[in-house]
Amino acid sequence: MGLLALLWVPLLWIPLLWVLPAAAGSLDRAGLEKLFPAPLVVGEKDEAAPVWPILKQEAGSYEVFAYAFESIDLAPIPGFGGTPPDLLIALAPDGSFRDVRVIAHHEPVFLEGLGEAPLFAFVEQYVGLSARRAIRVGRPNARAGGAAPQAVVDGVSMATASTRVINESILAASLAVARRKLGFGAAAQVGLKVEAKPDLFEPLSYRQLLERDYVKRFTVTNAEAEAAFKGTSVEGSSEGPPEAVLSDLVIAYLNAPSIGRNLLGEVRHAALMRELGPGDHAVMVVSAGPLNPLGDDFVLGSVPDRLSIQQEGLTINARDMAIERRGAGMEGLPSGPWTILRIGSQAGFDPGAPWILTEKIVRERGQILVERIAQEISAPYALPAALFTRETPDAGPSWIESWRARGVELGLIAASLGLLVPVLARQRGLVSDQRRFTPFRLAFLAFTLLFIGWYAQAQLSVLTLVGLVRAAAATHDLSFLLYDPPSLLLWGFVLATLVIWGRGTFCGWLCPFGALQELAAWAAGPLRIRQITVPPRLDRGLRLVKYAVLAGILGAAALASPLADSLSEAEPFKTAITLSFVRSSPFVLYAAGLIVLNLFVYKGFCRYLCPLGAGLALAGHLRILDWIPRRAECGSPCQLCKVRCRYGAIAPSGAVDYAECFQCMDCVTIIHDPRQCVPQVVARKRGRRLTPRPVAAE
Known part of the structure; x- marks a missing residue:
């Protein structure tokens, strides 16, 4: 039994292993630079969290392109092989996934058999999705079957448990980074559904909309812009008197009927809601000042370079809807350049909570080597909670x-x-x-x-x-x-x-x-x-x-x-x-x-x-x-059960070796069958009755 004693050695190590530190990520700056080559730049690793900013140059300065991190550092959830999968995740400032790659794993079904190709294809589905949404793993081809692409990724046949663990690792690690870097990620926000009440409508004039703060007017004077550029190389380059208005914007959330129907009219508002689709949001921005917030080279249907929407520190992806520009709205609404920005449902935008519109003001210096300096000025916007319905799913633990x-x-x-x-x-x-x-x-x-x-x-x-x-x-x-x-x-x-x-x-x-x-x-x-x-x-x-x-x-x-x-x-x-x-x-x-x-x-x-x-x-x-009954005659003289046992689990003495018994019940059937059990056959011939008894295992 020396071999059996040896078997217990690794089992006895388990309590000791339980107090050892967990594994950590393996990528350093050199490894990340190979994955994010020029023109991208790997910034300095965060001192408080294992997160690397990936930077790109924009308007003369470096802006964050993504935050890169390894899932094992932030969400070491054990996979089916007992160790956590390690995934490289690149999370954009708007909360969307720019990249997800497998660094290491011990998932048995992907190591052999299926191979790693289905695993790599599985994680590629996350690119473009948002960490602001609760993403679940569906059955294979779930998205082709009509599931919402922003909420479901296709599962992998024969790898259900592994893909669910990987999904949870990606989301848990991403939300940990989002809480620290992007200003969102509380559990209650994931999967939150907020929609304007479609039947709540009240006829209002443009002045009444402004008085109720349903429509927000935001102005920036030359003096305010000059203060924003103070200390930069373009300080003092403003044109016109300090009190003159440089930017004058009108902001409105159009999904709420009391706002959108009054501004656009019933027919155009209904057409807009049909085009938006379920869960999407529309924000109108109209300019009444000399500064065009869209820029001279703005392309319809693109993301405006100079306008952005932020909520809880997170930049929300908002794209121009490229709809008809003529006949924009009601009397009193300025007639300057305007856009309707579309916010997709996957962005996790909450119109019932405060948010801000940020306008980027750009100044240039030099004629040959032009230096561009940008500063952002923000306008808050908030609507009453009574205009919306809120639904927060109680998903419970991820499993x-x-x-x-x-x-x-x-x-x-x-x-x-x-x-x-x-x-x-x-x-x-x-x-x-x-x-x-x-x-x-x-x-x-x-x-x-x-x-x-x-x-x-x-x-x-x-x-x-x-x-x-x-x-x-x-x-x-x-x-x-x-x-x-x-x-x-x-x-x-x-x-x-x-x-x-x-x-x-x-x-x-x-x-x-x-x-x-x-x-x-x-x-x-x-x-x-x-x-x-x-x-x-x-x-x-x-x-x-x-x-x-x-x-x-x-x-x-x-x-x-x-x-x-x-x-x-x-x-x-x-x-x-x-x-x-x-x-x-x-x-x-x-x-x-x-x-x-x-x-x-x-x-x-x-x-x-x-x-x-x-x-x-x-x-x-x-x-x-x-539990297997025996008789006094079992083993001596009767050997029928031993001979019939195909597993060799019955000793010549008639005792059962339970460590080798497969519970096929053949011997139990024999001992209870008076036509098969030899002692019973003999006893019946002699006019006696036998009772089976348990016999201890050898």
């Missing part, structure tokens, strides 16, 4: 969406477990009738393979144990388990039944690959393939191999070695179940070879190689019941 999305699968799996327990517990019920029990077992195994395995992707794996060890070493966080609800449900059931019955409930009933082997052997029955009898001494030695494999995998995981992923490939579960044999040839040949081996050495993989089975067998020593 809740995983449970909601898989409710049907969870219900069916829970129902199947509820059916299985009484069947196994009531030994004198279905189990004792071989004619009915055999079809039931085959049907349940088919359900395990087809639904639990291939459809629900709930094949339990040693990778979960690897994830636990890595989480102890890297993140000290087990929340990654919550992103795969069907597997977590099965884990809970398996751990409970380990204490009652041992490992056999999972290995004999709920393991999809085990079910595949058993069904393959049943289907090959007509071929009359002769089973190979493994000599007892060799059999005992081979059974220890699975413990050595488990020790190697967990030891490598504890040492943070990538060898753990390679050794985990001893399991064919990913190939045969998770990826449905859609994988490179070596892996497919290995999995198929194990199924063929099963035809000659029944469940040879499960008995000799399976690291998960080894872990369950060890945990099965906590079992409180010796």
